[in-house]
Each structure stands twice: as structure tokens, then as C-alpha cells.
């Protein structure tokens with residue numbers, strides 16, 4: 298997309314490091330929010346159905362509390378959902394500039410879907426409350442037996458709201474699922490260079506086994522943190538109301554169990570995810586973070602287990618803190634993978650920045666003197682050494698023949714020709730004449746020392 302490409306600012310290596318940190322921060326916010334939203338919505342829909350089937354009030358109440366716990370404040374949806382995703386669009390547009398990868402566009406699509414999903418989520422929530430009001434009014438009307446007309450009208454609103462409620466719940470989940478899936482597989486694509494050539498389209502993006510596995514991991518983590526959040530909120534509002542006991546103990550037992558089960562599945566998925574990752578994104582740090590994540594997850598599972606055994610929710614604050622660290626380590630793991638596998642891309646951008654900097658300096662008339670040493674350290678050192686053979690021959694053995702023939706050396710550097718059959722041909726280094734002169738002088742002066 299042209300617009301996104303135009304938004305890209307020249308970036309040095311330092312800027313890119315900073316940008317990567319910001320991106321990680323953004324992801325943590327978004328993951329936490331998306332997980333809780335997804336988990337709560339799915340549980341809420343499940344319990345609404347269960348309530349309708351069995352007619353038991355506690356299910357319906359739980360369903361309502363679940364959706365209320367993530368929608369209590371609209372600012373949260375903007376701050377943790379929309380803004381981070383928008384930042385990710387621009388962050389990736391910067392870091393993947395000129396790579397030809399459609400990552401920013403895919404994320405923009407995810408953002409659009411997220412906004413639609415949020416509209417449905419809030420409709421679901423409001424119709425939940427509205428429905429109850431209509432139901433209440435209808436019951437009261439029937440009781441007092443007056444105003445037949447009003448009763449009919451209320452009934453019609455009641456059933457319409459009910460339909461809207463059902464549909465919005467379904468679409469909310471559908472759009473949220475697609476949002477999360479596209480988001481996860483885009484992040485996957487960005488950090489998996491082996492997929493860059495083949496999967497840079499919607500089809501390749503969606504039909505990828507590793508993306509699917511990331512999604513499974515997301516669901517397990519979402520259930521785990523949603524359960525913990527329910528427990529935490531129950532714990533916070535624990536006012537020991539006698540009337541509530543039945544409801545509260547049901548919610549407690551359900552959340553503890555679902556929390557434990559999803560947390561126990563999580564390590565298996567994490568290990569499987571690492572096993573199917575290409576090796577070019579591995580590093581020592583990467584494995585360190587994976588290990589940290591696994592230990593944290595097992596700790597979370599232990600806490601869930603202890604809480605089940607003691608039948609208490611006293612540790613729910615601790616549980617939330619631990620889970621935030623689990624999310625943190627999973628995000629850092631993905632970002633390390635991105636760092637490791639995109640080293641080439643970073644190098645290209647750094648080179649671009651160098652020429653940009655030079656251009657600006659020229660335009661402003663501050664021409665830095667060309668330094669032969671800098672060119673040597675920046676370009677030639679990759680293949681040359683003075684006394685050792687690297688890719689090219691050692692300078693000490695090739696330079697004597699250029700003694701007193703500086704122009705010939707400059708000519709060779711500007712336009713390398715095949716010389717020694719024992720070596721491959723030297724690739725053209727694309728230097729300007731002035732630069733070639735500077736490096737020639739530097740070499741001729743230095744090699745004798």
C-alpha cells in the first residue's frame with residue numbers, strides 16, 4: 298500500500314532496536330486484551346446457551362458477568378485493542394520496509410475486523426441488559442393485567458432484542474476469531490522468513506500449519522487467563538452473601554477446573570510450536586525465553602491445582618501476575634524469533650539509512666571527508682584481511698604489484714576483473730571514484746606496516 302510506504306521514516310539501527318521494543322510492548326497489551334475478550338465472550342456464549350437449555354438462572358447470570366467483565370469501559374477497547382493494533386501496522390511498515398511483504402496490510406485488515414467485532418461485542422452486551430429490562434417489564438405487565446396494548450408492544454421488543462442479542466453474540470465471536478487468527482498468522486509470517494516467498498498472500502497467510510498452532514496456543518492461554526480473571530474478580534467482590542453461595546461455588550469450581558486444564562495443555566503446545574519452527578530463528582536467548590515460559594506455565598498450573606485442593610481463591614492475584622509474565626515471555630519469544638530471522642532485512646535497512654544520511658549531508662553542504670579506513674572496515678573487511686586469506690586474497694600479497702600504480706588499483710576497485718584462478722571473481726563494490734581513491738590510498742599506505 299502506497300500510503301503505508303510513504304509513512305516510513307528513515308531509520309538507523311538504533312531506531313530499529315527501539316521500534317522492536319515498542320512493538321513487543323504493543324503486543325503484550327493486545328494479547329492480554331484479546332485473550333481476555335475472546336475467552337470471556339466464548340464462555341459467555343456457552344453459558345447463555347446452557348442457561349437457555351436448562352432454564353437455570355445461575356448460567357445466565359454467569360454469562361452476563363463474563364461479558365460485563367471485559368466491557369466495563371469502552372476506553373479499554375481502544376487503549377488495549379485498537380491502538381496497539383494500529384501501532385503494530387506502522388511498526389511493521391517501518392521494519393519491513395522494501396521487503397515486499399504485505400504484513401502491514403494484513404494487520405490493517407485485522408484492525409478493521411477487530412473494530413467490527415467490537416461493535417458486535419458491545420451490541421451483545423447491551424442487548425443482554427436490554428433484554429432483561431423488557432423481560433422484567435413484561436412480567437410486571439402481565440401481573441398487573443392492565444394495558445393489553447403495551448404488553449404486546451413490549452413482547453415484540455423483547456423478542457426483537459432477543460434475536461439481535463443472539464446474532465450479535467455469534468458475529469462477535471466470528472469476527473473476533475478471524476481477527477485473532479489473521480493477527481497471529483501475520484506475526485508468524487513476519488518472523489518466519491522461510492514463508493516470505495510463498496505465503497505473502499491471504500491464502501498462504503491463512504493456510505499455514507504454524508499459524509494454526511499459534512492460534513491453538515492463543516486459545517489455551519485465553520482460557521487460562523480468563524479463568525484466572527473470573528477468580529480474581531470473585532475474590533475481590535467476596536462479600537460472603539449467603540444468597541450467592543450456590544452461584545459463587547459453581548463459578549469457582551468451573552473456573553478453577555477450566556483454568557487448570559487449559560494451563561496443562563499450554564506447555565505441550567509451546568513445545569510443539571518450537572519444534573515446527575525453522576532453525577534460522579533460534580538463538581541462545583530464544584531457548585532461554587522458551588524455558589522461562591514453560592517454567593512459568595507449570596507454576597501457574599501448580600497454583601490452580603493448589604487452589605482446587607484447598608478449595609480457595611486466595612491466590613488469584615498472584616495467578617494474574619504470573620499469567621502476565623507468561624504472556625510477556627511468549628511475546629518476547631516471538632519477537633526474538635523475528636529479530637533472529639530478519640537480520641538480513643535489518644542489514645538492508647541500515648545500509649539504506651547510511652546512504653540517506655550521506656545524501657542529507659551533501660544537501661546541507663556538510664560533506665564528511667571520505668575515509669579509506671571506514672570503507673575498509675565497512676565493506677572490504679568482509680572478504681579481505683592484510684595477512685590472511687578470507688574470501689579474497691590477503692592484501693599483503695596482492696598490493697606490492699600496485700606499488701606506484703595507484704591509478705591501476707583504483708581502476709580495479711571500481712571495476713574488478715578476474716585475476717587469480719584460485720579465487721572467485723570479486724563482486725563490484727559500487728564505490729564512487731572518490732571513494733575508490735580514498736580506499737586505494739589507505740591500502741597502499743597501510744599494508745607495508
Ligand code: HEC
Pocket residue numbers: 672673676677678679680681688689690695709710714715716717718720721722723724726728736
Ligand atoms: C565479496 C567478497 C569481496 C569483497 C567485499 C571485496 N573483495 Fe576484493 N577480492 C575478492 C576476491 C574473491 C578477490 C580475488 C579476485 C581474483 O583474483 O580474481 C579479490 C581481490 C582483490 C584485490 C586484488 C586484485 C588483484 O589484482 O589481485 C584487491 C586489491 C581487492 N580485492 C580490493 C578490495 C577492496 C578495496 C574492497 C573493498 C572496497 C574489496 N576488495 C572488497 C573478494 C572481495
